[in-house]
Amino acid sequence: MKVLFLNGPNLNLLGAREPEVYGRTTLSDIENNVRKRAKELDVEVDFRQSNTEGELVNWIQAAKGTFDSIVINAAAYTHTSVALRDAISAIGIPTIEIHLSNIHAREEFRHKSLIAPVCRGQICGFGAYSYVLGLEAAIYVKV
Secondary structure, eight states, X not given: OEEEXXXXXXXXXXXXXXXXXXXXXXXXXXXXXXXXXXXXXXXXEEEEEOSOHHHHHHHHHHHTTTOSEEEEEOGXXXXXXXXXXXXXXXXXXXXXXXXXXXXXXSOGGGSOOSSGGGSSEEEESXXXXXXXXXXXXXXXXXX
């Protein structure tokens, strides 16, 4: 099984950016934790991050036929990107939406996810562990 992890804008700044909201764990630390769990589950993972919406769309489109599931933290694009929503919908690969913080307990503009309706589920509010939960959910949707 192969799972693609996609990370949107500003997630490259994890560990330094608003640690009171996002914690001090870096994206590299998160990737290492997920790879460790993936190895235990005999799952192959590919991690990518981009601040560019179009690049994320391209990666989603290219995933068809290569990956079994996608786990996406679209960050700010969660609330603004019809393009990501349409790409997820178009490829038909089970996709799990994840967030470090609980987007429903934050500013009102973060409560609405444009991608949630085309994802299998949403995991939010568990900090860096949201990624491990996303991995396990991605496996579950393929069973």
